[in-house]
Each structure stands twice: as C-alpha cells, then as structure tokens.
Amino acid sequence: MEHSVFSESHPCLQHLCFQCTYLQIGKSKTELLTCFHRVKPSFLEYLSYLLNFMSVIAGPCNNFKDYIAFIEGRHTHMKLLEVNSKQKGVHGLLEPSPMGAVISKLCMTLVSLLLFLTLTKTFPVTCLVDDQFLHKANFLTRLCYLYVVMQASKPKYYFAWTLADAVNNAAGFGFSGVDKNGNFCWDLLSNLNIWKIETATSFKMYLENWNIQTATWLKRVCYERVHWYPTVLTFILSALWHGVYPGYYFTFLTGTLVTVAARTVRNNYRHYFLSSKALKVAYDVATWAATQLAVSYTVAPFVMLAVEPTISVYK
Secondary structure: OOOOHHHHHOOOHHHHHHHHHHHHOOOOHHHHHHHHHOOOOOHHHHHHHHHOOOOOOOOOOOOHHHHHHHHOOOHHHHHHHHHHHHOOOOOOOOOOOOHHHHHHHHHHHHHHHHHHHHHHHHOOHHHHHOHHHHHHOOHHHHHHHHHHHHHHHOHHHHHHHHHHHHHHHHOOOOOOEEOOOOOEEOOOOOOEOHHHHHOOOOHHHHHHOEOHHHHHHHHHHHHOOOOOOHHHHHHHHHHHHHOOOHHHHHHHHHHHHHHHHHHHHHHHHHHHHOOOHHHHHHHHHHHHHHHHHHHHHHHHHHHHOOHHHHHHHHO
C-alpha cells in the first residue's frame, strides 16, 4: 500500500509502532495471562528488537521471542525441536540452509520490479479520473480498467515485502519448520502469499494473505480483544495506523462493508453449490471474479489518497 504521510517523513514510524506493541500486547490470550511473570527484556535487547537493521525500514515485523532466539543463535534449532515434537522421522534433518529461499525470493523481486515499471506506464492510474474516459467508457470498460490498474499497482508491494523477507532469510532469520513433503520452509516472516492472493475466492482469504504480519498484529491487538464490533474497530485501527490521507478511511470503511457482505453471502448460499463438482467449480470461478473486482473497488481510494478522485471513481 502507499506510504502514509507519516511514513514519508519517518520511514520506520509504522514499524516502530508495530514492534513496540507487539512486544507486549501482540501476544495471544494465553500469553497475556502470564506476561507479568516473564523476564522483561533489557534496554539493549529492546532497542535491538525495535531498530534491527534488517527490518527497520520496510519490515517485516516479527515476534520478540523469535527475534531473541535468532540473536542468540538458537532460532533454527528451536524450530526443528518444534517439528521433532510434532512429527516422527525428522530427527536426522540437516541444518536448514536459506540459499534456495533467498534465490527464489530475489527472482520474484526482480520480476515484480519489471512488472511494476512496465505496467504502471502502460496503465496509469490517472486515467481512472480522466473526464473523457469517465464519460465515454461504459461501466464494464471502467470496471475492467479499474481491475487492471489495481493489478498493476500490486507488484511494488510484492517487490518491497519479498525483498525484505529475503534479506532476513539471508541472515538466517525466518525459518518456520518443515512442510508435509519434508522441505524446509522459510516463511516465518513472509508478508504475503502471492499465489493465494491472486487466486483468492473470498475477501477473507485475500486479506489473510496480504500484509500478513500486520494482519496478525491487528488481530491480536484489536480483533481478539474487543467485545463489540471487532471487524469495524479493526478496520478503523488499520486506517489510523496507516496515516491521515482520506483515501485510507474510504478503503477501510468500504472494506468493513465488503467483509460483512461477503461473509453473509458465503454463509447463506455456498452450501447450495457443494452438491456437485461442476457447481463447485462454477461457484469458485464466480467468487474469484467477485473477490478480485471487490478488492479493486475497495482499494482504489488507497491509491488515489485524495477525496475528489475517490468520489469520481466511486461514481
């Protein structure tokens, strides 16, 4: 997403805000019950966690427990012990190497950068508010162009978050365990899952795989801790966290309505399409298209930022 007015002048402000709260209230409910019995970090550990050079600018943000384990050199060992406690036959695993993960993520950053530099010139966002385009193009054309423009704006986020993830992996931080095929996974700090984003068949699935670390933080800080209107309040907090541009508030308030509507439709109609494979495929295709268009419509103000172009698009 676009940088807020705060992050333009202070690039690490959002990151610091995230890290400060994650250290304490970014815990699960069970951890919160015992947090006062835990040893507090030293001042040096605290500063190191907030300002570590690998993620101070673009993230990704991480759990304090995982970060300290990495600093003390027991990060991968700790994760392998967790795997050994859950699975059998993995006691002889070699020390995991991040080389493959780093190379694949660097390749993805290169592809993302090339796509962004190419697509944004070919499909400029300014056309969305061009008077000639708005008056001459029909609704379907405008809707399709909106989708294309929003798709063209995404590679810059893919680039930044994947590169930040690769930097941490190259340092040996980000190992999350072993998958069902016995392959090492380096996605502990991953901020997005591109495949699941592009194939999402629900608004919820899309959000769960976009800006993952921030979504986890919002869930723990707000969604799980309030007793009324958790969805609405979480979206409002997200808007406040991003900054003061009006476009942020248009996006997150619209996102609240879309989330509730999508949840209602899914709960009331999905079961009608599970009786056969053909119906299920048709349902998935329809919900994929609806999700992608709904996301494009929702995030357009986030790209526009100002009120006037946002109203022009929404009209």
